[in-house]
Amino acid sequence: MTSFATLPDLILEPLVRAALTEDLGQYGDITTRAVIPVRTRYAAKINARENGVVSGMQIAAIAFRLVDPLLTVNIRRTDGSVCRKGDTLMEIEGSAASILSAERVALNFAGRLSGISTLTRSFVNQTHGTNTRITCTRKTTPGLRVVEKQAVLHGGGYNHRSGLSDAILIKDNHIAAAGGIAAALNAARQVASHMVRVEIEVDTLDQLDEVLATAGADVVLLDNMDTASLRNAVERVDGKLVTEASGNMTLERIPEVAATGVDYISSGALTHSAHTLDLGLDF
Incomplete structure (x- = not known):
């Protein structure tokens, strides 16, 4: 134990x-x-x-x-x-x-x-034989985030950022409002402390290529990609960034996603559907 x-x-x-x-x-x-x-x-x-x-x-x-x-x-x-x-x-x-x-x-x-x-442990068990870690999201019960994230740890999972002030996570709406991937990453690096990591969300392999061509990201969030695309994405990243897969991460799908070699699989279900x-x- x-x-x-x-x-x-x-x-x-x-x-x-x-x-x-x-x-x-x-x-x-x-x-x-x-x-x-x-x-x-x-x-x-x-x-x-x-x-x-x-x-x-x-x-x-x-x-x-x-x-x-x-x-x-x-x-x-x-x-x-x-x-x-x-x-x-x-x-x-x-x-x-x-x-x-x-x-x-x-x-x-x-x-x-x-x-x-208990649900977290079930997800973690599905990653057996890989180095992939299961992590939660901010989809928690209002006011109870600290204890729900602690419960994820008790189940063998890992914690994503605890709130908006922990890390920079550039999502699709940020990219749209900022004027594109390069603009968003450049702006983020101008203000990010050396203690703050920068993660950016991509939906396609073309967007991933743009991230890889632009300095500034530490982590890339591969959102709602099919398994073949995830495997391709991991190959393209080739260890240069931490990879996180998210979107439609059901318990049954975890083994095949973990087998792609992603570093993290994030799931809001751990806290909102337990x-x-x-x-x-x-x-």
Whole structure:
């Protein structure tokens, strides 16, 4: 099992606090307050109801601790580990009311993020025998990008830029507005720091040839090309640029695309179309 560095709790706490505030509303958990005696204590477990790759345990633990710092939380399956149906991922002990009040937020995060890491692992497994890496995109849930991209890492994938300020990515509309590929690349290099990489999107091999003839790009995004064109593009680049294939990257297509020799395959589906892993909290 790979060991992953965790994000600082102070980055995650605002996300969890907002979710808890949304769920608890103005009056708190009125069902639990009405039904559960104040001093009732319980031991609960978060159990996997299907196979997958775990993510979101850190953020689920924060949810329980924010509701009640006196709860004892024991993570049994760390983020990035494989789980099987029936496995216990987390144990929580303490006030029954506190556990019940945090339950849904904890499960929402853990199920969503575990779904992303599970789908990512499926994509990564399809690249076996190649050097191609799977990477996510900016097609994330608004406000949750940091944790969804972390979930991609837990699944064995890699992160693309986190936002518009991380790197320069010149897409088709930028090229049109700038006056062409050469104009866009020249302008980008005039302002790019030595710490900022420049990537440019191309749709055709003719556009790729223009990029190769113009200095300025570090990475070329081969967008919506068929497999034969991708193979041709990799041959033309010949290691001079990092290559990224994107567009219509289904799970079934990944092996043939990886076999072309591209360095990266990016897919928005990792975050926008992942199935939520079925997890449950049991007393």
